[in-house]
Amino acid sequence: MHPALAGRRLATTVLSVALLVPLAACGSDGGDRDDASAAPGTRLTILAAASLTDAFRTAGTAYEKAHPGTEVTFSFAGSQELAAQVEQGAPADALVTADVRTMDGLASETGPSTVIAKNRLVIATGEGNPEGIRGLEDLTRSGLKVVLAAPEVPVGRYSKQILDARKLTVKPVSQETDVRAVLSKVALGEADAGLVYRTDAASDAGRVDAVDIPDAQNAVASYPAATLRQSENAEAATAFVQWLAGPQAQKILREEGFQQP
Template sequence: MSTRTKTTTRRLAVAAAAALVLSLGATACGSDGGSSSSGSSAPATAGAAGSSAPAAGGATDSSAPKATGDITVFAAASLKESFTELGKKFEAANPGAKVKFNFGGSSALASSINSGAPADVFAAASPATMKTVTDAGGASGEPKTFVKNTLTVAVPKGNPKHIAGLADLAGSGVKVALCAKEVPCGAAAQTALKAANVNLTPVTLEQDVKGALTKVELGEVDAALVYKTDVKADAAKIDGVDFPEADKAVNDYPIAALAKAPNKDGAAAFVAYVQSAEAKQVLTTAGFQAP
């Protein structure tokens, strides 16, 4: 074999070896690409896990009560103005939900619930009236106190009888309206009168606080023992006279979703909303006290 032939043969061998190296390198790169893909799949998995955290959060949110459909709320008469406002705000934040209220004396509402009246939520003006529902197994979960309320003396604008305290209610010729004893505002009135050592005979006993207030508005009585929130809501027509014994008769207001609620998710959502910061702002502006 000539020298030139040998040289050519060596060059071909080197070229073949180089080609083999390049081929192996390409295979190795392909393998790295697979690892990289697997590596990128780790981030993808992490991303999925990362996105699974929001998804879990989403799952939590989706498992939270959904506020849709009609939500029927039985609420103490003294909550009428503030709950009406809260209902509108709740509906605005929950398209598809419609809050329907039944306002009245807490004891009458409790009796209706225990008799099977369809309702989703009960907001009472005292723990005692709520207890009649919970004792009958009508509440879903433990009721929560969301506000407190205190009494005042409602008098016509200008206070023509010059009522200065509870003792003046027992004065000659002073006509007074009270809530019935079984109603929270009536029970609170009895507690306050006892604390002041005042005995009086009302000319009327009303089944809810709005009934007592209306008697003052119409001029049928000279005064009525009602909640501060009711006087504040009717400030254009009524003045209020505070008295120290009111501190002895503060009413807690509990709220609960009902066990037989037709709209259980809506009920839970509304109860949660009433305890929110936004709702508390509305309630305290109306004159209620924080629990």
């Protein structure tokens, strides 16, 4: 090949490579920006009834494992406290209460609700049931220290319902803001007995015993879940609520003692 022609071809090749390098670099930058793994994670805040504490901690870990990049944070309290937080505009993405009544009262703040679990009440006593409590009638016994949840708390309302149905008058030594506070009073020996959910008594089986209440005398607690209209992560919140009704979450809830919806 003529030396001059070879020189011109070499120069053209070098120029072409020089032009392609910046273009390739631009393509690489665009690819990184579109890479889903580089996108920031989603953080969900779930307001949940206190009786769901143990089950939801397990469920949250399972959900994060199944949905990499999503972090689930829970705020547990009595349902009436959670309702007040929603009404005051507390930043959260979904709500799970221990009764349908509370959820229905927040219809303007939530999306459609789905019942994800049910529960029943038991009488919690000190370990070994030292007072020999056998049923609801024993809670009226003089000198017995009984603690209940306040009437505005779902478990307190259920407690009043089953006691009123049998025309039993119980004078509690205190009325607590959620079921875990009732359980704690009994576990610490500050009360002889208290009405709690079956799942709560089971969560502290080393310190309390549970006296079953016959179904005919009992109340069924329903747990509805819904997204909050104020959520900034509506799609992810909806996915989480749907997951709660699915097989993996339902298995966890059953293992924690909750009944099927």
